[in-house]
Structure formats: C-alpha cells, structure tokens
Amino acid sequence: MTLLLGPPGSGKTTLLLALAGKLDSDLKVSGKVTYNGHGMNEFVAQRSAAYISQHDLHIAEMTVRETLAFSARCQGIGSRYDMLTELSRREKAANIKPDPDLDVYMKAISVGGQDTNIITDYILKILGLDICADTMVGDDMLRGISGGQRKRVTTGEMMVGAERALFMDEISTGLDSSTTYQIVKSLGLITNILGGTTVISLLQPAPETYNLFDDIILLSDGHIVYQGPREHVLEFFELMGFKCPDRKGVADFLQEVTSRKDQPQYWARNDRRYQYVPVKEFARAFQAFHVGQSLSAELSRPFDRSQCHPASLTTKPYGASKMELLRACVEREWLLMKRNMFVYRFRAFQLLVMTTIVMTLFLRTNMHHGKVNDGIVFMGALFFALVAHMFNGFSELAMATIKLPVFFKQRDYLFFPAWAYAIPTWILKIPISCVEVSITVFLGYYVIGFDPDVGRLFKQYLLLLLVNQMAAAMFRFIAALGRTMVVANTLASFALFVMLVLSGFVLSHHDVKKWWIWGYWVSPLQYAMSAIAVNEFLGQKWQRVLQGSNNILGIDVLKSRGMFTEAKWYWIGVGALLGYVVLFNILFTFALSYLKPLGKSQQILSEDALKEKHASITGETPVGSVSAAAGNINNSRSRRNSAAPGDSGRKGMVLPFAPLAVAFNNMRYSVDMPAEMKAQGVDEDRLLLLKGVSGSFKPGVLTALMGVSGAGKTTLMDVLAGRKTGGYIEGDISISGYPKKQETFARVSGYCEQNDIHSPNVTVYESLVYSAWLRLPSDVESETRKMFIEQVMELVELNTLRDALVGLPGVNGLSTEQRKRLTIAVELVANPSIIFMDEPTSGLDARAAAIVMRTVRNTVDTGRTVVCTIHQPSIDIFEAFDEVIVYTRKFIFMHVSKIIAILTFFWSCSCS
Incomplete structure (x- = not known):
C-alpha cells in the first residue's frame, strides 16, 4: 500500500489518472504504463483499476445504501468467481478444509445479478456508513449526509467493485483522524489479503495513519522526489541535509521540505551554509540513493507474464450483461x-x-x-x-x-x-x-x-x-x-x-x-x-x-x-x-x-505563483515576488498579544463593530424519527442529535470544535447560527448576556459553509462588492464600502487574485485554498461580530491549510468571535487555536484555557 504525497499542483491527480488509464484522450502522453507486463491496449484499464476522485458527485435523491448497491450491480463480480474457482481447486489439491464463514462470504460475493449483496453491507460497515445507510446523500440544495460521510460514499462507490488496483485521490477530506485511520487500516488489510495494489493520496495524514503505509511516493512540481519504503524516506532527506523536527509529522515535513518558503527551517547541517535545493536536484539525488538504484534495477527487468492469471486483467468493457x-x-x-x-x-x-x-x-x-x-x-x-x-x-x-x-x-x-x-x-x-x-x-x-x-x-x-x-x-x-x-x-x-x-x-x-x-x-x-x-x-x-x-x-x-x-x-x-x-x-x-463535460480543469495561478513554481524546479531566485510566506501561524499568535480584543482602530478597519460573546446552555436538538428507523423497530418519536450541550465563545478568541465525523459539530453550529429551519430546538442562547433574537443576530453574524459556493462567472473583487452591496447597511457610503472591501482583501490575502475569475470547483478558476479564503472574505465584508466556519481546512494540504488558518487568525485579531470545526489538524494549526471543544456522539467537554490544558487532561486519562 502506497501513500502519495505532494503539495497542490504537484501532479498527484494527473499521476493517479495516468496509472488508472483515465487521462483525457486529447492530452499528449509519453511513456508507458503496464499491468503485470501488459500494456494499456491489451485490457480494459477502466475496469481493471478503480480511480476514486476527490470530487463527490452523487445523485442527491438516492440513499447511501442505494448508491453503493447500484454501483455494485453495474461493476459486477469481476474476477471473483474465477478467483473462487482457483482457490477451491488449490484447497482441494492441498487437502485443506476452508473456514465455513469465509467460504460462505467468498461464495456470496461471487454471485452476480442481485439487487443487494453482502459486499455492499461489508463496505458500509468498513467505512462507518452503516449508521446513515438509509439517509439521502443530498447536495448543496437537498439536506443529506455530512460532507465527511459523502466523501466516504465516493470511496465506497468504487470499493464495492471487483477491481484489485485502487487509486484514491484525497479520500480523507472532511474526515476526522480516527475515521481516516480506520478506513486506511481496513484498506491495508484488503490489499494484503487479496494481493492488490493501492495508491492513496492524502493531504494531512496523522502520524498513526502515515505509519500504516508500506511505500511513499513524494511528488513535487511534476517530479518524483522519492519513491520507496517508508522506513528510508527520512534517511534520504537527512543525506540531503534536512531533518524532520521531533514534534513535526513526517507527512507534513515531506510536503514542505521541497517548498522554497518552508525549506530553510528544516536545514540541519551546521558545517554548510544553507542554499535552496530545487526539485530537480532532489530527483537526481534520489536516482543515486540506494532505494532509487534498487527501483531502477527492478524496473529494468521485464515482468514475467506467465505469473499473471488470465482473470486478473479484465478484457470486457462492462461488468454485467x-x-x-x-x-x-x-x-x-x-x-x-x-x-x-x-x-x-x-x-x-x-x-x-x-x-x-x-x-x-x-x-x-x-x-x-x-x-x-x-x-x-x-x-x-x-x-x-x-x-x-x-x-x-x-x-x-x-x-x-x-x-x-x-x-x-x-x-x-x-x-x-x-x-x-x-x-x-x-x-x-x-x-x-x-x-x-x-x-x-x-x-x-x-x-x-x-x-x-x-x-x-x-x-x-x-x-x-x-x-x-x-x-x-x-x-x-x-x-x-x-x-x-x-x-x-x-x-x-x-x-x-x-x-x-x-x-x-x-x-x-x-x-x-x-x-x-x-x-x-x-x-x-x-x-x-x-x-x-x-x-x-x-x-x-x-x-x-x-x-x-x-x-x-x-x-x-x-x-x-x-x-x-x-x-x-x-x-x-x-x-x-x-x-x-x-x-x-x-x-x-x-x-x-x-460528448464530454464542458470546461477544462484549469487552476488560476498568479504571476508570482508561476515565477515561484519555475524557480522551485530550476533553483533560480524568483524575481519580483511579493508573495508572503506561508510561515508559522504562531507568528500571528505572538503579535496578537499586544492588542486588546476589539481594537479595530489598530487594524485600521474603516467600519467599526461591537465585539460580542456567545453563550449556550443545555442545547438539545431533535428531529422526527425517520420512517426507515421506525421500520427497524425504533419506538421513539424523535431522534435526538444534540444532547444537552453547553459552552461559550468569546471575542478575540479562536475556538476549535473537534470530534469524529457525524458527532454533531455542524449541527451545533447550525443551531447556534439559526440555520436550522426544521426539527425541535431546546435550550438557552444569549449574546453578550442578552437573549438571542434571530432577526438581529443574522445582521451581526456570518457563516462560512464547508462547501464553497460562489458565482463562477465573476471575479474575486466583484464577489466581494456584490456581498457588501447587499449586506452592509444602506447608510454606508460608497467610498467607505470600497475601502472596507480593500481592507478585507488585504486581511485574507486576496489582493493578487482580485481580477481572477472564481470558476467552477474542480473545473477551472480558483484553487480549493483560494476558494476557502474567498468564502471567509464574502462573510467578512458584511462586517460581522461573530463568524462560524465549518471545516475551513478540509481539502487542503498542510501548507494551504496554514495559509487559510493565518487568514482566520488575522480575522480573530480584529476582535471578532470566531468558531471553527476542524479535522486532522497539524501541530502548527492545532496550536493556532486558543480554546478547544471536544465533542463526541455521547457527550461534550470543554477546555477554556491554553491548548496545553487539553493535552494535560488526556495525559491524566492515560492517553497519548
């Protein structure tokens, strides 16, 4: 099982598409990809390998179970029947009596033409989707499962097939560390037992998830910097003069060490003066490294086709009749x-x-x-x-x-x-x-x-x-x-x-x-x-x-x-x-x-970004670059100590605001029991989603709301923000000591959704002008409004992208990280005192997440109250928060002091 790492734009998706045989036919491709020595023209690559996209495209009106069951019916049983026949023959020849349960399972998954099958239920269980199996998938307009669950549906849709080569593109977006670990662990077991090949691209894998992989591929600017066993990757970079800090995740280190902005902090040779090491030099050094030499020797030997079972590669275009x-x-x-x-x-x-x-x-x-x-x-x-x-x-x-x-x-x-x-x-x-x-x-x-x-x-x-x-x-x-x-x-x-x-x-x-x-x-x-x-x-x-x-x-x-x-x-x-x-x-x-879908996948890159990309490959010094370093978020944390909360004058914001605190006590939220659950024997009339939650959010304090996927983090924020139009809400919400009135609260609060929804055919600046026009009070003068928009763009670092078209997600326009910052800016131009952000770092690697979190930190430093749900934070991002609320499906507990307090708490519980 292989982990594919690399910063945005490094070519991870393109590499996975090439390996899976799903590159656009209009592209000019050189080189050769073989499966067991067979070229792509000798079998149907789209059915022998499964590519799991980072984009979640599903029919909103279908349930999770129906989505996976339809996929399983279309993909068929593949080579499972042939594999079962060969296994039975070898067991009989070796006089081995198979395990009864395993034998029943193998026979069940080898029978095609069924509306539902055991493999669907098995994948639902592995991915933790059994709790929402009968819930609508939903989309931007139809409420359904959470973003993290939808990401798992995308993964499960392809896993129910019979392909033994899996190429998974950023499958952990929107998932908590625990869920990601369980999924990757299950994939590792399947890969090892069935002898398959799995390549997974992850953005911010936790150390325990990183340790589950056998091999690592590090990609940067289209070049493979390292490919080989996980145990030797740090050895390679130490030979190059770079060392991973003790409190730094290895995966985060690998994604940052090739970046011109982040590379200096990892230089470990005291006997030599640091000089930027470009990507091409890393790639050349890897060819001379013992792992690279072994890889080259292995690739030079042709694969023995006689070792390939005829059923392992599919030649039929479709999986069923x-x-x-x-x-x-x-x-x-x-x-x-x-x-x-x-x-x-x-x-x-x-x-x-x-x-x-x-x-x-x-x-x-x-x-x-x-x-x-x-x-x-x-x-x-x-x-x-x-x-x-x-x-x-x-x-x-x-x-x-x-x-x-x-x-x-x-x-x-x-x-x-x-x-x-x-x-x-x-x-x-x-x-x-x-x-x-x-x-x-x-x-x-x-x-x-x-x-x-x-x-x-x-x-x-x-x-x-x-x-x-x-x-x-x-x-x-x-x-x-x-x-x-x-x-x-x-x-x-x-x-x-x-x-x-x-x-x-x-x-x-x-x-x-x-x-x-x-x-x-x-x-x-x-x-x-x-x-x-x-x-x-x-x-x-x-x-x-x-x-x-x-x-x-x-x-x-x-x-x-x-x-x-x-x-x-x-x-x-x-x-x-x-x-x-x-x-x-x-x-x-x-x-x-x-016909193919309209639009080409093309990301907006500023002139400075293009110069930096070229310089990182060749090692030249970028000329005239004005980009700020992604840097350490803690720099802004130290700067904020010198400013009092709500000191908007120090920040130079032309529109004042009143700092507001939010307090909530014994919040309970329930909905009518779904008919599917009643049919399964549930007697209650209501399904309780929030169970007596209490807490508070303060001005000038950045609060993280953490918990496993489906624990109710987004539900809590929706209830507090007044975005729940159905269900039954109980409990008390006060704003700076006064009972909350939704009509007034809507004017002083903003909500950044997990899905970055924007008009695709306008520029960044036009998006902000339109939002400010509609949401700022009518007595704000035009010149003042324009000045405020300029200040917000500077605050979220969008100045260099002001004239860039927003575009469509995954098709063209802004990158995911740039869209996140635009989402924050669209809410900021309304001049809110309180901002709720739902997973602002989902879908981002550690570096891009650091840029977004710096934007969030700048927002907090103006004295606003900011609350974020967050998944899989790196140590730098985690330390950027002032307070943390840990939320599970059963209970909630809160720590309102420094981050070290929550670590002390878990250490006292014998957790590490």
Missing part, C-alpha cells in the same frame, strides 16, 4: 421518479389550472361555429394546448442537466453504456405523459366545444401525447448537448421561440420568408399544428357552407391561416411527430455517448 445493466438503470430511474414525484404532480397541477382557465373562457350555452373568426378562436385554443405541453416538457431540461455530472462520471468508469441510461428516461416517462394529456383532453375537450365525434377526441389525445413526448425528448437532447444549465437554457429558449414562430399559427405558411421556409418544414410544431387543426376543422361542426363560398366553413378557416386542408395531413403530422420522438431520443443517446 446488457440486460442486467438496463434493468439496473430502469430500477434506478423509477426510484428517482418516485423521489421526484412532486415535480410531476406539480406539472399535472399546472396543466389542470391552464385547462380550467381555457374551459372558463369557452364555457357558454351557445357555441359559435358560424364564421371564420369563430374558427380562428377555436384554433387559438388548439395552439394553446400545444404550447402548454411544449412548456410542460421544459422541466425535463433542468432534471436532465442536473444528473449529467453523475452520468459522465459513471459513463467514464464504464458502469453502463449510454443507451442503458437513455432508454429508461424515455420509456418510463410515457405513463406520465398519458396522465398529463388526459387532463387537458378529457377535461377540456367538450367544455371548450370541439367537434363532438369521439373518434376525433381520441385522435387529438394521440396527437397531444406525441407532442408531449416530442417536447420532453427534445429538451433532454438539448440538455445533453448544452451540458450546463446556462448553455442548455439558452439553446432551449431559442429553439422553443423558433418553433412557436414557425408553427403555422403565429405566422401562416404564406407569410414565412423564402430564405426561412426550410425552418417551417423542419419545425415539429408545424406538423402538430397542421394535424390538430385538420382533425378539428374537418369535423361535423364545421361542415356548413358560408354564403359566397364554395367550401365548407372548416376549410375556409384552415385556408385563412394558410394550412393544409386534406385529411391525410393528420396522419402525416402523427408520423412526423413519432419520427421526431425517435430522432430526439437517438440524438440524446449519441450526445451522451460521445
């Missing part, structure tokens, strides 16, 4: 339709309201069918029915676009082919269309006064059913074509506008310009309008002949709008609409099969 994959996708789509039933009910209600409005307009004792103008009125009602169903299908656009990121991930991981995903989204929506069309036709047909022939009623029903299906298929195709909500909405709005104009009702056939007539003939709505008009106006109610006319009234009405008058145009319209339904669904499938 086509019918099994289709069945899994159908069942998942049906499940999502039931979970989103509110949308379909609302769509039906919307049609009911519109149909009722039209019915009331036409409701009368005497229907007028005597003039051409009367016919135009009824034609308008027919056109309105078509438009209603076209707009009703518009909701498919958003529903399809939202699911695309998850689809692209699962498609690229070869969970299923695109057609297996597209067919259920079409077929399962047909009953919904039947119900929606029934509302408009069977309720309004006779009330409006259409032709009473029952045959024409059902012909209108068939036509509107095809229009409904055509609209849904078209908007799904546009969603797959646009791939983002902005692009898809733009394309769909334009397409709908053109189709309405060229429908034959807004502009008649004769009024369409010659250069635009082709659009008339390809418009699906034109065929629908012609067919539904012919069906109505060739009926018995429109058979009278007007004076001075040689045609029946119905034909005169059709001719007045330039429409066709032959009865065959109804069936031409039906055939055309049916063809468009099939065409749009085929195009939807092709778009899903071949």
Whole structure:
C-alpha cells in the first residue's frame, strides 16, 4: 500500500489518472504504463483499476445504501468467481478444509445479478456508513449526509467493485483522524489479503495513519522526489541535509521540505551554509540513493507474464450483461421518479389550472361555429394546448442537466453504456405523459366545444401525447448537448421561440420568408399544428357552407391561416411527430455517448505563483515576488498579544463593530424519527442529535470544535447560527448576556459553509462588492464600502487574485485554498461580530491549510468571535487555536484555557 504525497499542483491527480488509464484522450502522453507486463491496449484499464476522485458527485435523491448497491450491480463480480474457482481447486489439491464463514462470504460475493449483496453491507460497515445507510446523500440544495460521510460514499462507490488496483485521490477530506485511520487500516488489510495494489493520496495524514503505509511516493512540481519504503524516506532527506523536527509529522515535513518558503527551517547541517535545493536536484539525488538504484534495477527487468492469471486483467468493457445493466438503470430511474414525484404532480397541477382557465373562457350555452373568426378562436385554443405541453416538457431540461455530472462520471468508469441510461428516461416517462394529456383532453375537450365525434377526441389525445413526448425528448437532447444549465437554457429558449414562430399559427405558411421556409418544414410544431387543426376543422361542426363560398366553413378557416386542408395531413403530422420522438431520443443517446463535460480543469495561478513554481524546479531566485510566506501561524499568535480584543482602530478597519460573546446552555436538538428507523423497530418519536450541550465563545478568541465525523459539530453550529429551519430546538442562547433574537443576530453574524459556493462567472473583487452591496447597511457610503472591501482583501490575502475569475470547483478558476479564503472574505465584508466556519481546512494540504488558518487568525485579531470545526489538524494549526471543544456522539467537554490544558487532561486519562 502506497501513500502519495505532494503539495497542490504537484501532479498527484494527473499521476493517479495516468496509472488508472483515465487521462483525457486529447492530452499528449509519453511513456508507458503496464499491468503485470501488459500494456494499456491489451485490457480494459477502466475496469481493471478503480480511480476514486476527490470530487463527490452523487445523485442527491438516492440513499447511501442505494448508491453503493447500484454501483455494485453495474461493476459486477469481476474476477471473483474465477478467483473462487482457483482457490477451491488449490484447497482441494492441498487437502485443506476452508473456514465455513469465509467460504460462505467468498461464495456470496461471487454471485452476480442481485439487487443487494453482502459486499455492499461489508463496505458500509468498513467505512462507518452503516449508521446513515438509509439517509439521502443530498447536495448543496437537498439536506443529506455530512460532507465527511459523502466523501466516504465516493470511496465506497468504487470499493464495492471487483477491481484489485485502487487509486484514491484525497479520500480523507472532511474526515476526522480516527475515521481516516480506520478506513486506511481496513484498506491495508484488503490489499494484503487479496494481493492488490493501492495508491492513496492524502493531504494531512496523522502520524498513526502515515505509519500504516508500506511505500511513499513524494511528488513535487511534476517530479518524483522519492519513491520507496517508508522506513528510508527520512534517511534520504537527512543525506540531503534536512531533518524532520521531533514534534513535526513526517507527512507534513515531506510536503514542505521541497517548498522554497518552508525549506530553510528544516536545514540541519551546521558545517554548510544553507542554499535552496530545487526539485530537480532532489530527483537526481534520489536516482543515486540506494532505494532509487534498487527501483531502477527492478524496473529494468521485464515482468514475467506467465505469473499473471488470465482473470486478473479484465478484457470486457462492462461488468454485467446488457440486460442486467438496463434493468439496473430502469430500477434506478423509477426510484428517482418516485423521489421526484412532486415535480410531476406539480406539472399535472399546472396543466389542470391552464385547462380550467381555457374551459372558463369557452364555457357558454351557445357555441359559435358560424364564421371564420369563430374558427380562428377555436384554433387559438388548439395552439394553446400545444404550447402548454411544449412548456410542460421544459422541466425535463433542468432534471436532465442536473444528473449529467453523475452520468459522465459513471459513463467514464464504464458502469453502463449510454443507451442503458437513455432508454429508461424515455420509456418510463410515457405513463406520465398519458396522465398529463388526459387532463387537458378529457377535461377540456367538450367544455371548450370541439367537434363532438369521439373518434376525433381520441385522435387529438394521440396527437397531444406525441407532442408531449416530442417536447420532453427534445429538451433532454438539448440538455445533453448544452451540458450546463446556462448553455442548455439558452439553446432551449431559442429553439422553443423558433418553433412557436414557425408553427403555422403565429405566422401562416404564406407569410414565412423564402430564405426561412426550410425552418417551417423542419419545425415539429408545424406538423402538430397542421394535424390538430385538420382533425378539428374537418369535423361535423364545421361542415356548413358560408354564403359566397364554395367550401365548407372548416376549410375556409384552415385556408385563412394558410394550412393544409386534406385529411391525410393528420396522419402525416402523427408520423412526423413519432419520427421526431425517435430522432430526439437517438440524438440524446449519441450526445451522451460521445460528448464530454464542458470546461477544462484549469487552476488560476498568479504571476508570482508561476515565477515561484519555475524557480522551485530550476533553483533560480524568483524575481519580483511579493508573495508572503506561508510561515508559522504562531507568528500571528505572538503579535496578537499586544492588542486588546476589539481594537479595530489598530487594524485600521474603516467600519467599526461591537465585539460580542456567545453563550449556550443545555442545547438539545431533535428531529422526527425517520420512517426507515421506525421500520427497524425504533419506538421513539424523535431522534435526538444534540444532547444537552453547553459552552461559550468569546471575542478575540479562536475556538476549535473537534470530534469524529457525524458527532454533531455542524449541527451545533447550525443551531447556534439559526440555520436550522426544521426539527425541535431546546435550550438557552444569549449574546453578550442578552437573549438571542434571530432577526438581529443574522445582521451581526456570518457563516462560512464547508462547501464553497460562489458565482463562477465573476471575479474575486466583484464577489466581494456584490456581498457588501447587499449586506452592509444602506447608510454606508460608497467610498467607505470600497475601502472596507480593500481592507478585507488585504486581511485574507486576496489582493493578487482580485481580477481572477472564481470558476467552477474542480473545473477551472480558483484553487480549493483560494476558494476557502474567498468564502471567509464574502462573510467578512458584511462586517460581522461573530463568524462560524465549518471545516475551513478540509481539502487542503498542510501548507494551504496554514495559509487559510493565518487568514482566520488575522480575522480573530480584529476582535471578532470566531468558531471553527476542524479535522486532522497539524501541530502548527492545532496550536493556532486558543480554546478547544471536544465533542463526541455521547457527550461534550470543554477546555477554556491554553491548548496545553487539553493535552494535560488526556495525559491524566492515560492517553497519548
């Protein structure tokens, strides 16, 4: 089992993608990756190796168990059956009697085609997800499991497969040290027992987690600085003149020792003057190190392919049969339709309201069918029915676009082919269309006064059913074509506008310009309008002949709008609409099969950062660099002692604020017991999440809220901040001695969420201006507001990024660390006295976390009250806090003095 370390931008993700065979085909790649001596072109790498992304992409409406079970069904059993057969043969030959429990387990995980299997429950238990197995995954808009649990779902989604080569990218984000240790320990056991290969990238591994690994790969600026046994890594750097301090974690040391800013503090040779050692020099020295020489000698010998079992590398593109994959996708789509039933009910209600409005307009004792103008009125009602169903299908656009990121991930991981995903989204929506069309036709047909022939009623029903299906298929195709909500909405709005104009009702056939007539003939709505008009106006109610006319009234009405008058145009319209339904669904499938997600993964780097990156590789001295050193957070801790809390004048902040303290006593928070837990025999009506929590937060004091994942840290902060809109809250909250009033508290408090959600198409400065505009009092002058924004940007060190686009997380724009600082700045420009921060260092390595914590420390030094939940802090970050609250699922205890007090407490409890 190998640990991959390196600072942000060093190439960890790119290396893992290359090893897993998941690099973009457009990239130019040199070199060769082999599995047991076989090249990537000799087997299906995407199914022989599993890459676990650092980005959590899941369908929010599915539970944890359903997410993992679907993944297990799609990935299949792989080589487990062949492995069981070979194991049984060898046991029989050696006359070995297998352990009964192990034998049952091996046979259970080797059986495919099951809705749920034992491997899913096993992985849920290993990852600690059994306590939330029946909880919705959730997302930014739907409340579900915590961020740390969602990260474990991402890991479990791939672990339920049969791949024996695992490449895991930053799987510990949002997890506490204890949970990370248990997961890595379990992975180590699986790797050793099954003889697999596991490479894990971690950001801030605790020493006990670091010691679980066999090998270390240290990557810096795209170069491998060290690769080999964990026991020799410190020996290598000591030969280079660098020594890890006693109170420093080895993993943190390794990530900082190649950095120009942090390297000097680790220089240990007194006989030589320190000089920066660039990355290339480290890489050359490693080739001469005995571990590097052994590695080169090993790689020079070709692998003996005869030692490779034929079943160890997968040659089939998918893990299950086509019918099994289709069945899994159908069942998942049906499940999502039931979970989103509110949308379909609302769509039906919307049609009911519109149909009722039209019915009331036409409701009368005497229907007028005597003039051409009367016919135009009824034609308008027919056109309105078509438009209603076209707009009703518009909701498919958003529903399809939202699911695309998850689809692209699962498609690229070869969970299923695109057609297996597209067919259920079409077929399962047909009953919904039947119900929606029934509302408009069977309720309004006779009330409006259409032709009473029952045959024409059902012909209108068939036509509107095809229009409904055509609209849904078209908007799904546009969603797959646009791939983002902005692009898809733009394309769909334009397409709908053109189709309405060229429908034959807004502009008649004769009024369409010659250069635009082709659009008339390809418009699906034109065929629908012609067919539904012919069906109505060739009926018995429109058979009278007007004076001075040689045609029946119905034909005169059709001719007045330039429409066709032959009865065959109804069936031409039906055939055309049916063809468009099939065409749009085929195009939807092709778009899903071949198009890639929009946007390139590109991080914003300032000019100084680029200079520093080049200098760290070559060893040159960066010219004109104005970047501040990440430094030691304790420097700011020593500086703050000379300032009194709330001394905003010393900091030069142009907007004053009142320092406020928060006290809470016996806080209890509970929610209604979930139906799933009641079904398992739980008798209580409420589920208690906070159990009598008490404490306080003071101005100018940085408080850490620590505990295992799922202990309730975020829940406590949500309750204190007034962000819980449901459930039952009990207890007392006071602000500087006064009872808390949420209306007032919202104006003096800020909340930095764990998920950094920002508008992607604005710059850093524009984000802050917009936040300040909306949240600062109206009496603040424009110049004062601008000065305050500049001060906040300086406080959180965003000056060099002021004109950088925010971008999308994991796609482009700001890095994770820069987004964290922007999140803090967006809250600071509101000039709050109290700030809650939910895991501000999650997803960051030790160096980036130090930069964010320096920003947090600067915020505290202005006299504000700051509370942070935190996971896996390094010793430097931990010592930056003044007070610590340790919170478990059962109880809470608090230490309000120096950090050493909490260490003394645990030492007294015989803990180390």
